[in-house]
Amino acid sequence: HRDLHSFPTRRSADLQLESGRQILHRFNARHQLFALWAISHLPVDWSEEGPLPLSLLELGCGGGRNIANLLPFVKNISAIDHSQMSVSYSEEYNRSAISAKRVSIEERNVSSLPFNNESFHLATAFETIYYWSELDKAFKEIFRCLKPGGSFMIANETDKPDDWADQNIENLVIHHRNTLESLLKAAGFAGAKSYIRQKEGWVVVIGQKPD
DSSP, rough: OOOOOHHHHHHHHHHHHHHHHHHHHHHHHTHHHHHHHHTTTTTOOTTTTEEEEEEEEEEOOTTTTHHHHTTEEEEEEEEESOHHHHHHHHHHHHHHHHHHTTTEEEEEETTSSOOTTTOOEEEESSSSSSGOHHHHHHHHHHHHHEEEEEEEEESSSSOOGGGGGGGGOTTTTOOOOOHHHHHHHHHHHEEEEEEEHHHHTTEEEEEEEOO
16 A cells, blocks of 8 residues: 555645746746846847857846846856756756757856856846845855956846835845945946836846956
């Protein structure tokens, strides 16, 4: 006979997996307009001749849709996320680009990146730094991995802590754009600048590594 006590545990794990995948699916759909607005501020132009010969580091890739959103602009993308579920989902979402050797995705911590110094032209972080426990350390790591003149873009749907105060999201910290600019400058970035879409409260903060 099968161990009947094993069924609730297995079912719970299956439901947890399905719930996580549904969240990633909704994340991909719900954040698309915001993501495209944010990408429009990246210091890179679309070309009819194809992606520019640039490398990009996508931090906290979540459901992977922003990898696909960014591929028309750059040749190669290395993406990381601390969640293995997000990595697997993003790999499925970007299967053809991975097969074409244009995308790689790893389970990694942003405070200890596995990349060589000056590896990337660009770095992006969409709706993720709310959960980073050591922003100063993470920003220094990103700075290290960027080439001289490279840019790091942070994209958040809000920078006002009161906006989500009633949602009780665990380990979430909302940082004001002025705080992010200060932390970027402390990490070595120059000319940190913010862009705001007033109606929705969307925020993009971009720091550039000096040449």
